Amino acid sequence: MNVPDLYRIEHVEYACEGVKVFRFHAPEIARASQPGQFLMVWLPRHDEIPISISDVCEEDVEIAIADVGDCTHRIHEKGAGDMLGLRGPFGRGFSFENVHRSKICLVAGGYGAAPLKFAARRLIERGARVYVLLGASTESNLLFVDDFKRMGCEVRIATDDGSSGFKGTVVELFVELFGYDVRYVDEVWTCGPEHMMYRICSITKNAAIKTQVAVERIIKCASGACDSCDIGGLRVCTEGPVFDADVLRDTEFGLWKRDESGMRVPVKTGNIISPATPPIFIPEDDPMLESNVCGIQFKNPLMNASGFAVSGKMLYRIAKSGAGAVVTKSIGLHASHGHPNPTFIEIEPQTYVNAMGLPNPGINAYKIEIEEAKRANVPLILSIFGRDENEWLKIVKIAVNYPIDMIELNVSCPHSGFKALENDPELLCKVVRKVSYVAHSHHIPVVVKISANTADPAYIASLVEKHADAICAVNTLASKPVERSLGIPILGNPSGTGGISGKKIAEIGKKVVFRIAENVGIPVVAVGGIFSAKDVFDYAAAGASLFQIGSAIVSRGLLIFEEIKNELRKMLSEKGYKNVSEVVGMAHKR
Ligand SMILES: Cc1cc2nc3c(=O)[nH]c(=O)nc-3n(C[C@H](O)[C@H](O)[C@H](O)COP(=O)(O)OP(=O)(O)OC[C@H]3O[C@@H](n4cnc5c(N)ncnc54)[C@H](O)[C@@H]3O)c2cc1C
Ligand SMILES: Cc1cc2nc3c(=O)[nH]c(=O)nc-3n(C[C@H](O)[C@H](O)[C@H](O)COP(=O)(O)O)c2cc1C
DSSP: OOSOEEEEEEEEEEEETTEEEEEEEOHHHHHHOOTTOEEEEEETTTEEEEEEEEEEETTEEEEEEEOOSHHHHHHHTOOTTOEEEEEEEESBOOOOTTOTTOEEEEEEEGGGHHHHHHHHHHHHHTTOEEEEEEEESSGGGOOSHHHHHHHTOEEEEEETTSSSSEESOHHHHHHHHHOSOOTTSSEEEEESOHHHHHHHHHHHHHTTOEEEEEOOOOOSSSSSSSOTTEETTEEHHHHOBEEEHHHHTTSSTTTEEEOTTSOEEESSSSOOOOOOOOOOOOOOOOTTTOEEETTEEESSSEEEOTTSOOSHHHHHHHHHTTOSBEEOOOBOSSOBOOOOSOOEEEEETTEEEEOOOOOBOOTTTTHHHHHHHGGGOSOEEEEEOOSSHHHHHHHHHHHTTSSOSEEEEEOOOTTSSSOOGGGOHHHHHHHHHHHHHHHHTTTOOEEEEEOSOSSOHHHHHHHHTTTOSEEEEOOOEEEOOEETTTTEESSSSTTOOEEEEEGGGHHHHHHHHHHHHHHOSSOEEEESSOOSHHHHHHHHHHTEEEEEEOHHHHHHOTTHHHHHHHHHHHHHHHTTOSSGGGGTTGGGOO
16 A cells, blocks of 8 residues: 555764665565655654665665755764665656667766666666766765766766866756757756756757656655646656656746745746746537536536646646546645645545645636636636635635636645534635625626535535535545554644545445435535546535546546546447436436
8 A cells, every 4th residue: 555664774874974875684575676766755753755676685775865955954964774664666767668789878966876787787787877066055965976986987077166077067068068959868867957958959869869857746645636747738757757858848848847836936036937828728528428517507517626636737637537527726815835744545445535634826826727727728726625615705705716617615625734614514605705796796607515524414505505506525534544654644634534535436426426315405515535437426416516526536537537437428329328318317307
């Protein structure tokens, strides 16, 4: 399962000033690891951070950690015999296609040398000729110089102050050695500060040299769920961290990244220059699956669940993957970083517990993401949350000016750090009434998203029925996973409580949707453990008209939308239905 396991630190030593190398005996991780992949390193009671695998020796795994901040500093205080949590390997590493007998140039800046050391070992084993260009500010910061030499790499050094090798940056050294016409080498692989890699990629692009880039972004779930690591609609944690430079060309690579809230921030300094906006997309008609709910026309009733896409480009990509609508991450009034890691674990196959803590860039910064997503021409549902009545109203008053089609009120997150609104029925009714008043005056329908965590979700639904236009159920189911040997919660938030999603909640979700549909006369949006057309069919029969897919994206990828649509069309025609809406509420008919 995808949870941290505790490993003993076998050996630790400084590899250069500020960087320590930690070695663990971890046979399973060692066997599975590829150069360029990373581990999530858990410091219990504190944080969990992504760290590249810097080497694998038989059954031992090595990582190199630079002491740059709070968590890395505390890890540096650990010695041999201490325990750290590890899980992984995660992500996509370097591609070794066609490397035999080829000339590969590795360009590293700072601790970027770490994944390249492991890559160099595998390249040499495969008969490649390896040139290593290592850059650092000064000689004492140069990482793994002797290791690369011992492996048989040809090593060149650049230091900013000239204390060792070439005086200048590693990019200048690259130009000095190869000129701007780099055809002397077959491929360039690079890892280091992003502005450095960006400059290398500009040179290799002009020379048409294949280049692989190891990118860093904020990694939270490490599993392709939360989209915190988004780069141009790609998830660094699963589709990277190593990308072909061509893939990154139309993204924000080298220009800006996102902080822990998802807010756009410059890579170095200066302005945030937007890369190209996505082209207009026209979704295809789908007569068997088209639906009209709350006066909105959906080409098909499938959409992502809230929390699985933060960026406009990811929402756009979900629409292009076949979703009939898209739902944003829950957005609050102000930017929020969410909870410390671990934030997402797998407790059973395809069943997860998360405690993201609603990280989001805040409603004002979110307009640009909505505008990008809307280029996909599918209905956009903006999910919002407030900490009090005032916040809810402020957010909705801003949101109604954005190009959105519906508003989903997340009143049911079990790990937000404040009391979920569904637990305060009086306030819930007041907020839904006031928010709906504002939204309705702009002709925007309101969906209220509830969970199965209250004693009677159907009762909660009936309370808001008068003012809401639809009910969405279910949010994640509260749970507190514990690390048994330490006897402490695994999740990084103060309470240790998260929410279960995926396979395990489908059954309860279907029951709750049935009960809600029995109790209210407004449409129901189903969410919770939808992995197949059968799940959609069950939820529809229970009374749902629209269907949100979350955790299945983690285990099945974005193809899930086309797969379920194909299965569903087949299932409907086999049973003689002309349109999916004919199934809605079937289980209630006597
Ligand atoms: C794929 C990948 C591979 C990496 N490989 C290495 C490596 O081999 N060696 C190395 O020294 N560093 C590596 N890093 C960077 C390393 O993860 C950060 O330096 C580390 O998270 C900083 O934590 P901190 O608390 O010490 O720093 P602080 O600056 O104190 O961090 C502040 C907060 O930001 C969070 N944070 C900062 N960066 C990240 C991140 N990328 N993902 C999630 N949370 C983050 C921290 O968890 C903390 O909550 C890698 C990063 C990525 C994305
Ligand atoms: C990583 C993650 C982040 C989530 N973030 C949100 C969120 O921001 N707002 C929200 O209403 N629900 C959020 N949820 C809950 C989902 O939208 C959905 O209700 C739940 O995961 C059940 O659906 P599933 O079983 O298909 O995943 C999140 C769930 C996960 C796993």
